[in-house]
Amino acid sequence: MQIYIGNLPLEYTDTELKSMFEAFGSVKEATIGRNKKTNESEGYGIVVMSVKSEARAAVEGLRGKDIQGKPLRVKILKPGDMFHTQESGRSGVHFLKSSGTFRGTTTIRRGGQRGS
Numbered sequence: 308m309q310i311y312i313g314n315l316p317l318e319y320t321d322t323e324l325k326s327m328f329e330a331f332g333s334v335k336e337a338t339i340g341r342n343k344k345t346n347e348s349e350g351y352g353i354v355v356m357s358v359k360s361e362a363r364a365a366v367e368g369l370r371g372k373d374i375q376g377k378p379l380r381v382k383i384l385k386p387g388d389m390f391h392t393q394e395s396g397r398s399g400v401h402f403l404k405s406s407g408t409f410r411g412t413t414t415i416r417r418g419g420q421r422g423s
Contacts, residue, residue, distance in 0.1 A: 308362040311388070312352040312369070313380035317341060324352045331368060332361025349377075353384075
């Protein structure tokens with residue numbers, strides 16, 4: 308599961324973010340980014356955890372935690388959310404990175420007229 312973390316200080320590193328979440332379970336990946344469109348003093352992070360129960364426990368345990376006077380914003384990303392990466396779901400449907408739509412296997416038509 309992918310987890311979004313907002314309100315991170317810019318001086319936080321990937322390693323510090325990963326260690327914060329490892330208290331709740333195994334972390335596959337932790338990445339820090341910077342919000343360019345909003346306040347430059349605010350960063351965000353994306354954490355990937357493979358066990359859903361551990362990810363949910365991390366979200367509940369860290370949501371609202373005070374870091375340098377700011378509460379963390381922590382939520383599980385759903386397919387179609389802005390930061391969600393492209394992954395295959397159980398049905399093999401691919402979700403697009405930044406739109407709310409999805410693309411199945413039958414979306415491309417070849418030959419023939421429309422509707423045929």
